[in-house]
Amino acid sequence: MRSLNVLDQPLAPCSHKPRTGWLRDGCCNTDERDRGSHTVCAHLTQEFLEHLQERGNDLITPQPAYGFPGLKPGDQWCVVASSWLDAYRAGKACPVVLESTHRAALALIPLEALMAHAMGAEA
Numbered sequence: 001m002r003s004l005n006v007l008d009q010p011l012a013p014c015s016h017k018p019r020t021g022w023l024r025d026g027c028c029n030t031d032e033r034d035r036g037s038h039t040v041c042a043h044l045t046q047e048f049l050e051h052l053q054e055r056g057n058d059l060i061t062p063q064p065a066y067g068f069p070g071l072k073p074g075d076q077w078c079v080v081a082s083s084w085l086d087a088y089r090a091g092k093a094c095p096v097v098l099e100s101t102h103r104a105a106l107a108l109i110p111l112e113a114l115m116a117h118a119m120g121a122e123a
Helices: 046-054 081-089 103-107 111-116
Strands: 038-043 076-080
Touching: 038 081, 038 103, 046 081, 076 081, 081 103
Parallel strands: none
Antiparallel strands: 038 076
16 A cells, blocks of 8 residues: 555655655655654755754764765755654744655644645645
């Protein structure tokens, strides 16, 4: 069964370069092992990346030992739903791609908050 996005449509890929997702399949798919719920397809901004870094989640610095290239503004990445919500509450949320955001994100984030930061055709 295909995963659904927050719009109740089939989940679209988020990013293959860099390859993202809890399952590293390019999509914000999730499973029972994904305690962080890496379900929000974020279009990263410098402000958002710095916000995460300040809170101990450094997505900027490359980690070659783990095959992690480090991220920059303009990249798309499946981020933890609670991290995006924290940035939203702090006024530092980045745009999201609704077509690529897994519906599981709605367990934490109101659809209205995601829609207010939507980019692309769904905006």
